[in-house]
Amino acid sequence: MKTAGTYTVTAACVGTPGAQIILGRPGLNDFVPLDLDCSGVFSRVVELQAGTLSAQLMRQNVNGPWTGAVAGLRITTE
Numbered sequence: 001m002k003t004a005g006t007y008t009v010t011a012a013c014v015g016t017p018g019a020q021i022i023l024g025r026p027g028l029n030d031f032v033p034l035d036l037d038c039s040g041v042f043s044r045v046v047e048l049q050a051g052t053l054s055a056q057l058m059r060q061n062v063n064g065p066w067t068g069a070v071a072g073l074r075i076t077t078e
Contacts, residue, residue: 004050006078013038015069018060025051035060036071045078 001007013019013036023046024031030049036042057071 001048001050001053001075004048006045007048008043008045008076008078009034010041010043010074010076011036011071012041013057013069013071015067016059016061016064019069019071020058020060021071021073022056022058023048024054024056025049026054038069048075 009023009032011021011034016038019036019038021034021036022031023034032046032048034042034044053075055073057069059067059069
């Protein structure tokens with residue numbers, strides 16, 4: 001993010017009943033977890049700091065079958 005501020009995160013996923021997207025800044029303990037149920041589009045307003053931002057998709061049931069889940073993510077300014 002070029003500037004700190006309020007952003008809208010919109011996400012969707014398929015291939016698993018539930019997933020979590022972790023937005024974070026590499027090397028820092030600064031992250032935002034977003035829980036998705038993968039049945040529709042998810043949207044949430046978050047506060048993000050300036051700097052490099054990474055996103056990681058994790059399935060909520062780590063012991064479940066590997067299903068090839070995929071997610072899309074869009075971050076827009078408020």
